[in-house]
Every structure is written in structure tokens, then in C-alpha cells.
Amino acid sequence: MADGGKRSPGAVHVPSTLAGLGALAFAIGVLVYLTDRDPGRAALIPAVGVLSGTALFGAVGAWLPSFTHAFAFSLFTAAVGHPNASVPAYGACAMWWALNSAFELAQLPQISHAIVDALKSAPVPAWLIAPLSNSLMHGTFDVADLVAVAGGALAAAAALHSLQRKDCEHE
Amino acid sequence: MSKERFQPSPLRPLAHVAVVALGVIAIVGSGPDISILGPPVYDPPSDPTLSVRVLPERQTVQAGTIVDFYAVVNQAVQPLAYQWRRNGVDITGATGPTYTLGGAQLGDDGALFEVAVKDSLGVSGIAGTTLLVSPWPAVVLQDGDFPVSNWTVSATAQPTQDGPTHAETQATDGGNPGPYRSVTFQLTPGPCSLRLVHLAVAATYDPAAQGAIHAMEFSEECSRRSFSSAATFTDLNQAPVFEQAGRTYQPRNWQGYPCQSGGSIAWTATSIGTVTEDEFVFSGPPCGASERCPDFSASAAPLRFGFVTTLGLAAGSPAGLVVQGIDNWRVTVWKK
Numbered sequence A: 001m002a003d004g005g006k007r008s009p010g011a012v013h014v015p016s017t018l019a020g021l022g023a024l025a026f027a028i029g030v031l032v033y034l035t036d037r038d039p040g041r042a043a044l045i046p047a048v049g050v051l052s053g054t055a056l057f058g059a060v061g062a063w064l065p066s067f068t069h070a071f072a073f074s075l076f077t078a079a080v081g082h083p084n085a086s087v088p089a090y091g092a093c094a095m096w097w098a099l100n101s102a103f104e105l106a107q108l109p110q111i112s113h114a115i116v117d118a119l120k121s122a123p124v125p126a127w128l129i130a131p132l133s134n135s136l137m138h139g140t141f142d143v144a145d146l147v148a149v150a151g152g153a154l155a156a157a158a159a160l161h162s163l164q165r166k167d168c169e170h171e
Numbered sequence B: 001m002s003k004e005r006f007q008p009s010p011l012r013p014l015a016h017v018a019v020v021a022l023g024v025i026a027i028v029g030s031g032p033d034i035s036i037l038g039p040p041v042y043d044p045p046s047d048p049t050l051s052v053r054v055l056p057e058r059q060t061v062q063a064g065t066i067v068d069f070y071a072v073v074n075q076a077v078q079p080l081a082y083q084w085r086r087n088g089v090d091i092t093g094a095t096g097p098t099y100t101l102g103g104a105q106l107g108d109d110g111a112l113f114e115v116a117v118k119d120s121l122g123v124s125g126i127a128g129t130t131l132l133v134s135p136w137p138a139v140v141l142q143d144g145d146f147p148v149s150n151w152t153v154s155a156t157a158q159p160t161q162d163g164p165t166h167a168e169t170q171a172t173d174g175g176n177p178g179p180y181r182s183v184t185f186q187l188t189p190g191p192c193s194l195r196l197v198h199l200a201v202a203a204t205y206d207p208a209a210q211g212a213i214h215a216m217e218f219s220e221e222c223s224r225r226s227f228s229s230a231a232t233f234t235d236l237n238q239a240p241v242f243e244q245a246g247r248t249y250q251p252r253n254w255q256g257y258p259c260q261s262g263g264s265i266a267w268t269a270t271s272i273g274t275v276t277e278d279e280f281v282f283s284g285p286p287c288g289a290s291e292r293c294p295d296f297s298a299s300a301a302p303l304r305f306g307f308v309t310t311l312g313l314a315a316g317s318p319a320g321l322v323v324q325g326i327d328n329w330r331v332t333v334w335k336k
Helices: A014-036 A058-062 A064-079 A090-105 A109-120 A126-138 A143-169 B012-029
Strands: B051-055 B059-062 B067-074 B081-086 B098-101 B111-118 B124-134 B139-143 B151-158 B165-175 B178-187 B192-205 B213-227 B233-244 B247-251 B268-275 B280-283 B303-313 B320-335
Touching: A014 A058, A014 A064, A014 A143, A058 A064, A064 A090, A064 A143, A064 B012, A090 A143, A090 B012, A109 A126, A109 B067, A126 B012, B051 B111, B059 B213, B059 B268, B067 B111, B067 B124, B098 B111, B124 B213, B124 B320, B139 B192, B151 B165, B165 B192, B165 B320, B178 B192, B178 B303, B192 B233, B192 B320, B213 B233, B233 B320, B303 B320
Parallel strands: B051 B124, B059 B124
Antiparallel strands: B051 B067, B067 B098, B081 B111, B111 B124, B139 B320, B151 B192, B165 B178, B178 B320, B192 B303, B213 B268, B213 B320, B233 B247, B233 B303, B247 B280
């Protein structure tokens, strides 16, 4: 079902469904930071006292945000994509897999130091260099995150495939 | 998805850019908050003048080792002119951003290697680093598996009666990688504190038998596996140490509490290179007028290496439980 079209009964509105699924996944990722990580440690996520330290997700919380980020933003990107594409927006999944994987690999010390040194001598504004450099230098590379990112992108691709089939069945 | 009904929207490319931007912000924003971690890795320059530094900042090598120095220059207008110097004297032909010392000699021990940089506007800067050279290979003491029998622990608790308690185990999995040493702090309601000095049974160095010490290097990885978020922690310290003649020494410039919690930032590697005799702080009996604290000479008392962890709770804080992990602990001793 494309933007603005009349839907047959039982049809799914693909962009809305994608955005909704993405928002749900994104919220779960944020919840991990609120419940399983040090209060206020993430730069843009405030501490919520009642949730902090509850360790709601246990061991899964170690890699779940990587999964949900790749999943959610693949769906967000697909949701704002070309609505009459004949195939689902698998490119969005590939893009977010690549971007997340690149950020994870960039936390390897031998890579992060080189990037930070390069950023310092590049014509990039300081307000952009500082958070990026600190994110790379203080982050720790984790193979589990790479696997989670790939899983998130694949899950998003599966969701796109499934939704497109449902949509087509109602055309 | 029907093609006939597609209405192209001029806002669609903008929405694409917005989603990508938000995604990148989410990645960076989920990273550590530098205000919690202490001094930022990158300090935005407030002064537009050229700045230069030499990497590696401090190092000790065995004689004969090829040493590469790098000049890192900021706030400069290309092209740049470089001149490397050894103890203030220009090195012939060393005019690039890197300088390779083709086999460090004992005569290079303590030498200051500097680079003077001038940019196209005529702005100049200079920076340097001191190289230490040992005639001997490094003595490396390390533990990556942490059997409980490899370590001893001495505790100092406040209050002493019904105060904090501790327990140490070898966690068989979840380290970086494999086993790690798990240390559990059971802290009583504040104020309280618990200082644990862990010493490796076999990690000893006897200057009388093995020779005087030139410098040391330390590295370890630390992780806070779990903690009570309601507690208010104080006196946080986690550092490599050595014990000599009843005193416990730790590098003065060690980052105070590098342990992080949770997820992809669970293990934090911290290291410090080339720490010399005068760069330690100690706890224990006061240093006598005729004593060297520490003493790296060939007549010095034996050293035993390990690490220390201190945790405390502020007055009024509820009781707290903290589980810390230590992995990839390593000490390098360079002999004179």
C-alpha cells in the first residue's frame, strides 16, 4: 500500500507499520540504557533513578542496543523511502549494517587512534570532532555487537519482505 | 505496493537525510558521556596557534630496537617544514613528519628527541619525547587466566567491625576473552570503605638477583560487572601496584577509576608506559630520610606486583554490592 492510497480491508499501511516497528525497537534499545547501563553514562540518555540498575535485560542487554539500532533505522529509512518500489528497501538494511559495523570496527584501538589523529588535522568543526573522537576512543570493540548489528539488519530485511508480501496480497 | 498511486514528495530526500542524521546521532549519543569519564580524549583547541606533539609519548626499548617517532601537528597551514633534533642538535636529513632511529643504542638512553615544525605562515612549534634504552630484554609478568591460587589479597576495611566484606573468584568466561578475576564488594551502609590489594604470587622481581630497574610499564583491563545504583560511591580507585618493603606503590599518573559498566564498553583497557622511580605514590609507613621510596637500585628489596581496588560509600548511602572484573593484567620491567 502506497502513501495516500485507499486501502482494502485488512491491508497494512507499510510506511506506518515500518515506523511503528522501528519506534518500538528503538524504545527497547533506549530502555536497555536506562535499566542495564551506568546511570547517565550515555551522552544523550539521561539517568532515570527508578529504572537504573534494574538489569532488566541481563546478558542480552550487552548487545541488544546494537541489534535494535540497526533494525530500527533500517525500517525508518525504508519508511521514508520510495513507496512504490517493486522490491522492499533492502538497501536501507545494508546501509545501516555497514554504518553500524564501521562504527564498531572504528573502536578498535589501532583504528580509532588513526581516525582521531586524522580528524584533528582535518577541516572539521570542533563541536563535531569532540563527541565523535570521544565516542571512538572510549568505546570498546565487541564482536558480539558486530553479530548483533548483522542480526538487526537481517531482521529488518525479513520484516520488509513480510510486509511487502502482505501489502501485495491486498493490492 | 502500487506504482500508480505514488505521489512524489519534495520532502522525501530531506526525510532521508534526517533519518540518517538521527541514526548517526543515536550511535554517537549512545557512546560514553565524557563528563563522567573525566578529561576528554579530544580537547577542542582554544588557541589557533600551531600545536605539535611527538608519538609515542614515552617509551623504553631494548638496545638495537628500531624506533619510529611521529609528529602530530594541529592548527597548521600546509605545507609544513620539519626538523628533528636529538638533545637539541639537528639530525641531518631528518626533515619529514616521521623519524626512524635505526637501532637504539645505550648512548640514546635518556635522550630527548624533538621535532620543530614551521607552517607556511611561518608559525612554528616544538615538541619532544624522552627515550629510555635498556641493554636487556623486558621482564614481563602477567596473568590472563587468574586461578584463585595465583593471587593473595589483603583488605583494609572501615569500619573494622561489621564492615564491608569481599570475595574473589576465577570467572571462567566473560573476560576479554576467556577467564577473568571477579572481585565482589559487599559494602555496608555508608560511610564505609574497602581497599583490596591483590598481589600475584609469582609476579616478583628481585633487584638484588635480577638487576636494578630502569622503568616499568603497566596495563590491565577492568570492568564493573554489576553494581547497586542506589548507592553513592566514593574513593573509587583501581590501579596496578607493587609492594616493596611494606609499602604499596601505584603510578602517580594512572587514571583513577577506569572500570566501566555494561555492554560493548564493559572492558576498558588502560595502560601506562615508562614509569620511572620518581613517578609513584605510595601508602604505608612514611619514607625515612635515608630511604628511597620506591627503590629501583640493585640493592633494593624485592618487589611483588598486583593491583589495588578501593571502593567506599558516602555517609547516608544505603548498602551496596559491586562486582568488578580484572583481565589481561600485565607488568613490564625494564632493567638498567
